[in-house]
Structure formats: C-alpha cells, structure tokens
Amino acid sequence: MADINMENFAVPDFVPDRYVKELARSCVGGEELQQQKVKIEGLAEETANALKKNVYENYMQFIETATEISHLEAEMYKLSHLLxxxxxxxxxLSQASILGNDNALSRESLDNHDLEAERAEEERRNKLNLITEKVEGCMNLLDIPDRTLxxxxxxxxxxxxxNTALQRMHVYLFNDCLxxxxxxxxxxxxxxxxxLISYPISTLAVVNVRDLGTVKQAFKVLAFPDTRVFQCNSLAIKKDWLDKFEAAKKMHMEKETSKQKKKESQEKSKAEMLESPSLSVEELPSPQITPLPDWLADVTEELDVLIVERHFQKTYDLMITAQKTLDTEDFKNHPQRSEILKKIEQKQKSLTEILLKELDVSQNWSPRGGLRSSRYPVQILNKFNMTSQACDLFLDICSQTVKAHVKGVQLExxxxxxxxQVGDVFFCSLSDALIEFTILFPKNKISSFIVWASMQLRILMAQIIKQIFTPQCALDSVLNCVQSLREQCTLFCEFGLDLRFQMNSCxxxxxxxxxxxxxxKIVDSMKTKVAEDNWTPLSMHTKAGTNKFLIQMTDLGVNLSKYVINETWVDLSSSTIWFTQSIMTVQNIGLKIVTKDMMDFVNECIYAIFNxxxxxxxxxxxxxSQKNYKFLLEVLLPLMLKSYKEEVGYDNQELLNLAKKFGVNIAPAKKANITKYTSNEYL
Structure with a gap:
C-alpha cells in the first residue's frame, strides 16, 4: 500500500470521516490497517513537535506582539476619549444659538422660575441625602453644589x-462622577x-461590548488604569445606561465650555482695560508669562505612557527634567506650575507603587531574571529616598534566589x-548578592546584608545538619563535609565578609x-569485645593482609610493625587492635572537627573512652591480657599524648592525669640540641 501523503490533509475540503472510510476500504486485513494507524500517529507526533519548535523559535515575536497589543489598547483608550x-x-455647537436673542421674561415667570428652582434644589438634596443613608462609607455628596443624580x-x-461574573453592584451616575x-x-x-470607589466623569470612557458567548447586554467603563465591564439585565437597560453616560459627558463638556468662555471674557475685559488711556502705571498688569513648551504641557500624559510601557528609568528622568524646568526663573511664576507639579507628584506615587510591586516576591516573582533585573527599580527607589524599603525587598529577592539555587541541587x-555542591551554590549566590548589594546601596546599609547573610547561613546549616549528622553517616564522612564547608566559607572571606563564627556556632x-x-557507642561495644576476646594474637591470614593492616594503622599514627609475628600474625588481641583504631580515630577526627573552644569536650571524650x-x-x-594492658599504658597512651601535642601545641591534661592515675610516668619531650658558639668573635 502507498505511503501517506501529507498533501491530502492540507486540502481545504478534507473530510476525516471520508478519508478513514477510503483507508479502511483500501487496506487488506486488520494488520495493514493497524500499520496505517501507527503511521498517522507518528505523523501527528511529528506535526506537534514541529509546531512546538516553531512556537519556540517565534517566542520573541509572540512577546513583541503582546506588547504591541497592549500599546494599541492604550491608544484605543485615548482615541475613545477623543471621540x-x-x-x-x-x-x-449644534445646539448653540446663532443669533444670540434672549426673550424678555415677565415678573411672574421669574417668580415661578425661582419657586421651581427651589423645589428642584430641595428635591436634589433629598435624593442625595437618601443615597447617603443607604450607602455605608459614602462620600459627602453635598460638597458639590450642582451635583445631581x-x-x-x-x-x-x-x-x-x-468573562466570569465577579459581583452584583449598585451603580450611581451623577453629573460629575460615577x-x-x-x-x-x-x-x-x-x-x-x-x-467601593468613585470615578470623575472627566476621566471616564464608556465603550459598547458586543454580545459574545455568555456576555450579553454589556458595556465597558474605562477609567485609567482600571477597566470594568458591567452586564445589564436587558437591552433596554443597557441603552438607558449608555444614553445617561452620554448625557453626563455632554453636561460636563458644556460646563467646561462655559468656564472657558467666562475665562476668555475676563481676559478680554482685562485687555480692554489695559488699552484704556485712563489707567495709571500702578494698574498695569505684570509682564507677559512665558508659554509652556509642548513637552512640558503634555508631561503627565507622557509619564502615563512611559509607565504603561514599563520604561521606568525614562519616567524618572522625565520627572526630574520637568521639575527642574519648572523651577527655573522662566516658569517659576507660571499659573500652571503648581498644578503640573502636583500631577507629577501623583505620577511619582504611582511609579513607586509599581516599583514596589516589581520587587515584591509575592507578586509572581521568578528567579530567572536574576538579581540584575531588580537593579533599575532599586536605583529609582533609592533616588526617591526609599532606600530602606528597597533594601528589604532586595534582600527578599536574594533570599528567594538563594533558596531556588540551593533547591536545584539534587542529593545524588x-x-x-x-x-x-550545595556549599558552592550557596556561597556563589551569596557573593553575587553581596556584589550587587554594594553597587546598589550605600555603605551604611551593609549591616542589613550581614544580618541577612547570617540568617541565610543558619537556614542552610539547619538543612545540611539534618543530612550529615545522622547515625548512618560515619565520623570521617562528617569530618570531610564539615571541612568542605569551612573551606568554602574561608574562601568567601575574600569578599570582605567573614561568616566562619556563625558557621561554627551552628x-x-x-x-x-x-x-x-x-x-x-565505643564504650558499649568495648565491653562486649573485651568480654568475648580469646586473648590470643590476631591472624591476618596472608602477608598482603598484614601489609594492608599496617598501612591502615600507620595512617592512624600507630606503627605496629614490631608486633608482627611470622608475617601473618599480630601479637595483640582483637579487642586491643579494635580499641586502638577507635581511640585514635576519635582523637584524630575530634581535633580536626572541633574549634578551640570545644577542646575540653574532646579531651573528656578521649579520657572517658580510655579510662x-x-x-x-x-x-x-x-x-x-596483662601484655595488652601494658601495650595500652606504655605504648598507646604516650603515642596519643605525642600526636595530641603535635596537633594542638600543648599537652592533653586529661590524659596526663589518666597516666598518673594508673602509675605511668610520661617522660617529657626531649629538646633539640642547639649548637652554641665557642668564640666571641661575632658578639
């Protein structure tokens, strides 16, 4: 049977059912049909892999497209406002009077108009008071004289x-706010x-939402940076809401237009007064005010765009530039200066809130960006005199980074x-955090990093201690692990931070x-081994076994070559050899694993075992048995005292007391002969 052709699946009129019927008709037997099924499944898997590969290769294009969509949404929001x-x-303009004729009103009509106005005002106040009584935590609705529902x-x-339902709400639309x-x-x-919240009508834009799926009779309210979607019970209610929103916007624009006309008339009258020759010098107005540059007049809108596009550094630079420009002599007395500065201050608060969320590890933070991704937000917060908050958030990020890196090490x-591996990862992460911290923060904040680093070290040591200090882990393995950690901690001291004391305390x-x-464990096992000992020389069976045994004992610091008999026998009992190995292991490892303040504890352990x-x-x-006893007192005990002094530089007083207790006289170490000059020639 012919192979499957990919072009058959790509035609527009491809019908799966018809293709399967034709395939079943052309196949001979179930085995051939099964083969075709396997081929189609393989083809589907190849297609899926190719799709994944294409998605991966075009991943950056997807991100750029999403960014462009967000920019387009912001532009549409502005366009909706403009429309x-x-x-x-x-x-x-269509309703404005062209001729400007006003009809004269009679006295009676004026009185009726006043009565109607009083009734309307009373009705307005009653409605607002009733709303205030119904709404808990309601704002003062009567603070605006002409506010109407x-x-x-x-x-x-x-x-x-x-597109899921959130909550049922009761909405009030006033002529100035929602x-x-x-x-x-x-x-x-x-x-x-x-x-819940109130939005000024000047910042609102209402957009119709087409019916889609379960969302019907809905409209969208855009109030930067919020976007809310509301669903009505019927189409008539939706139309009513849209009409009322349009009426509110219309009333607001008429009010703004009247204010503008009034302002222009005042300026016109002032200009006429200036042109009048009867004005004195004192009545002349101040010199003409320098107009604001276009970029400075639109600085708040530009800041909004930069914040939405996440250009935080450019946002900060534009804020500083605008503030410095407004502080110059040309614009120091400008009437719009205070308003622009107030808006810039509001944008600064918004920027700081966004930056704090950027550094908050609880807000979908990911360690992939590393510590450098938080550099710009921290620097901007430092410039806003928020160093303490930035420091705390940065250290939280460092904690999560260290935790993620350590967690990535597998116990294999x-x-x-x-x-x-854990030590390498931890101290490398700590060094990266220290370098980044010194770049971002002043020197007076280094104490915070020291406290944080100490806490992180305690967390790490608590995790490692559970792994290595277990009954299954041998004492020499514990020593190797501890020495490895201490070496890495010592290397970390090159960065100027010494954590060895904290590690040793843990x-x-x-x-x-x-x-x-x-x-x-040694004391308990020793009782059994001494009781079961036959008190005979120990056989190593072969010469190779004897040599291996001697090498092991030499590594412990004990030379037993003179106790070898007939090449395969050791003239010591099994319990004595086991004890020698155990006590030397305790001393050798104990002296290396402890610090100076723990030497007394090691001495007590050695004394207790030997005694x-x-x-x-x-x-x-x-x-x-007495021969082995003599070996312990006269050979092993002096040897331990000697190796102890070579390791730490002074005698083990506990062992010396033990020697005196059992009547052993330990001779002091011989001093090296020093050649003396017999001539006074060089004196």
Whole structure:
C-alpha cells in the first residue's frame, strides 16, 4: 500500500470521516490497517513537535506582539476619549444659538422660575441625602453644589479577561462622577450598599461590548488604569445606561465650555482695560508669562505612557527634567506650575507603587531574571529616598534566589559531593548578592546584608545538619563535609565578609552530639569485645593482609610493625587492635572537627573512652591480657599524648592525669640540641 501523503490533509475540503472510510476500504486485513494507524500517529507526533519548535523559535515575536497589543489598547483608550469629547463638542455647537436673542421674561415667570428652582434644589438634596443613608462609607455628596443624580441601578460586574461574573453592584451616575457600591449581605438598619470607589466623569470612557458567548447586554467603563465591564439585565437597560453616560459627558463638556468662555471674557475685559488711556502705571498688569513648551504641557500624559510601557528609568528622568524646568526663573511664576507639579507628584506615587510591586516576591516573582533585573527599580527607589524599603525587598529577592539555587541541587551520590555542591551554590549566590548589594546601596546599609547573610547561613546549616549528622553517616564522612564547608566559607572571606563564627556556632551542638554518641557507642561495644576476646594474637591470614593492616594503622599514627609475628600474625588481641583504631580515630577526627573552644569536650571524650578500657583490664589476670594492658599504658597512651601535642601545641591534661592515675610516668619531650658558639668573635 502507498505511503501517506501529507498533501491530502492540507486540502481545504478534507473530510476525516471520508478519508478513514477510503483507508479502511483500501487496506487488506486488520494488520495493514493497524500499520496505517501507527503511521498517522507518528505523523501527528511529528506535526506537534514541529509546531512546538516553531512556537519556540517565534517566542520573541509572540512577546513583541503582546506588547504591541497592549500599546494599541492604550491608544484605543485615548482615541475613545477623543471621540467622546469631539461628539460632545459637536452636540454643543449644534445646539448653540446663532443669533444670540434672549426673550424678555415677565415678573411672574421669574417668580415661578425661582419657586421651581427651589423645589428642584430641595428635591436634589433629598435624593442625595437618601443615597447617603443607604450607602455605608459614602462620600459627602453635598460638597458639590450642582451635583445631581442622573441614573442608578443594579449591574453585574464581569471580569474583563476571564468573562466570569465577579459581583452584583449598585451603580450611581451623577453629573460629575460615577459611584460604585456593592450589596451588604448581612445588613442591619437602613444601610443597603457599601461604598467601593468613585470615578470623575472627566476621566471616564464608556465603550459598547458586543454580545459574545455568555456576555450579553454589556458595556465597558474605562477609567485609567482600571477597566470594568458591567452586564445589564436587558437591552433596554443597557441603552438607558449608555444614553445617561452620554448625557453626563455632554453636561460636563458644556460646563467646561462655559468656564472657558467666562475665562476668555475676563481676559478680554482685562485687555480692554489695559488699552484704556485712563489707567495709571500702578494698574498695569505684570509682564507677559512665558508659554509652556509642548513637552512640558503634555508631561503627565507622557509619564502615563512611559509607565504603561514599563520604561521606568525614562519616567524618572522625565520627572526630574520637568521639575527642574519648572523651577527655573522662566516658569517659576507660571499659573500652571503648581498644578503640573502636583500631577507629577501623583505620577511619582504611582511609579513607586509599581516599583514596589516589581520587587515584591509575592507578586509572581521568578528567579530567572536574576538579581540584575531588580537593579533599575532599586536605583529609582533609592533616588526617591526609599532606600530602606528597597533594601528589604532586595534582600527578599536574594533570599528567594538563594533558596531556588540551593533547591536545584539534587542529593545524588555521596553525601560529601552533595555538601560540596550545595556549599558552592550557596556561597556563589551569596557573593553575587553581596556584589550587587554594594553597587546598589550605600555603605551604611551593609549591616542589613550581614544580618541577612547570617540568617541565610543558619537556614542552610539547619538543612545540611539534618543530612550529615545522622547515625548512618560515619565520623570521617562528617569530618570531610564539615571541612568542605569551612573551606568554602574561608574562601568567601575574600569578599570582605567573614561568616566562619556563625558557621561554627551552628556546628557546635551537632558536633558535640556526634562525638558523644560515638563515645557511647565505643564504650558499649568495648565491653562486649573485651568480654568475648580469646586473648590470643590476631591472624591476618596472608602477608598482603598484614601489609594492608599496617598501612591502615600507620595512617592512624600507630606503627605496629614490631608486633608482627611470622608475617601473618599480630601479637595483640582483637579487642586491643579494635580499641586502638577507635581511640585514635576519635582523637584524630575530634581535633580536626572541633574549634578551640570545644577542646575540653574532646579531651573528656578521649579520657572517658580510655579510662573505661583500662578499668575493664583490671579484673583480668591472664598473662596475655596483662601484655595488652601494658601495650595500652606504655605504648598507646604516650603515642596519643605525642600526636595530641603535635596537633594542638600543648599537652592533653586529661590524659596526663589518666597516666598518673594508673602509675605511668610520661617522660617529657626531649629538646633539640642547639649548637652554641665557642668564640666571641661575632658578639
């Protein structure tokens, strides 16, 4: 049968059912049909892989497209504002009187008009008072003299992205603002709604939403930076809301137009007064004010665009430039100066809030960007005198980064390799954080980093201690892990921060506990081994076994070559050899793993083990047992004292007391002969 042709699937009129029927008709037997199925499945898998590859290769284009869409949305928002304003202006112009004739009103009509105005004002105030009584936490509705209620009703708020219902709301539309309230579930008294937010009518743009799926009879309210979608119960209610919004915008534009005309008339009258020759010199106005540059007049809109596009550094630079320009002599007395500075201050607050969210690890933070991704937000916050907050947030980011890096190390292989990898990752992350911290923050903040680094080290040590200080981990493995950590901590000191004291303080109690458990284990095992010992020389079976044993003992610091008999026998009992290995291991490892302030504890452990062994030999009168007892006192004990002094530089007083207790006289170390001059020639 012929192979599957990809072109068959690409034709526009491809019908899967018809293709399957033709395939089943042409195949002979179920086996061939099964082969075709496998081929189609393989083809589907190849197509899926190719699709994934294309998506991966064009990933940056997807990101750029999403960015362009967000920019386009902002432009559409502005365009909607402009269209709404233009529509209101055109409506106002169409209704304006061309001739400007005003009919004379009679006295009676004026009185009736005054009565109607009083009634309307009283009705307006009653409505607003009633709303205030119904809404919990409502703003003062009577603070604006001409505020009137245009429309109110229940609406269902819908998520703008997910198109899912959020909550049922009661909305009030006034001639100057839009007030949103929600229902109180367990209400008591006259309060029925709870105040949420209020938007000025000048900042609103209402957009119709087409019916799509479950979202029907809905409209969108754009109030930068918020976007809210409301759904009505019927098409008539939706039309009513849209008409009322349009009327509110129209009233607002008429009000602004009247204010502008009044202002122009005042300026015109002032200009006529200036042209009058009867004015004195004192009545002349101040010199003409320098007009604002275009970029400075539109600085707030430009700041909004930069913030939306996430150009934070450019936003800060533009703020500083605008403030410096307004502080110059040309614009120091400009009437719009205070208003622009106030708006810039508001944008600064918005920028700081966004930057704080950028550095907040609880706001979908990802460690992929690294610490450098937070450099610009931190620098801008420092310039806004928010160094303390920026420092705390930056250290939180460092904590999450260190945690993510350490968590990425897998426990594979030996415990030593795991500890080395964890130590490398931790101290590398710590060094990166220290370098970045010194770049971003002043020197007086380094104490915060030291406290943070100490805390991170404690967290790491708590995790590692659980891994290495276990009964299954041998004492020499514990020593290797501890030495590896100390070496890495010592290397980290080159960056100017010494954490060795904090590390040793974390290791102090676990090391003591490990040595104590090892001591108790040796003492318990020693009783059994001494009791079961046959008190005969130990056989190594072969010469190679003897050589291997001697090498092991030499590594521990004990030379037993003179105790070898007939090349395969050691003239010491098994319990004595086991004790020698155990006590030398405790001393060698103990002296390396502890710090100077823990030497007394090591001495106590060595003394307790050695004393327990000697006490077990007192009751045994056999000649070979006494020979081993003599080996412990006269050979092993002096050897341990010698190696102890070579390691730390002074004698083990506990072992010296033990030697005196059992009547052993330890000769002091011989001093090296120093050649003396016999001539006074060089004196």
């Amino acid at each position: 709404s304003d233009q529509r209101t202006v055109l409506t106002t 245009l429309h109110e009703g229940d609406l269902l708020e819908i998520d703008a992205e997910e 007030m949103l309230t929600c229902w109180i579930s367990n209400r008591r008294g006259p309060m029925r709604y709870k105040f 292989g030996s415990i030593l390799s795991y500890v080395k 290791l102090r109690n676990p090391i003591k506990k490990a040595l104590k458990e090892y001591k108790e 327990a062994r000697l006490m077990l030999s007192i009751g045994n009168d056999s000649s070979y």
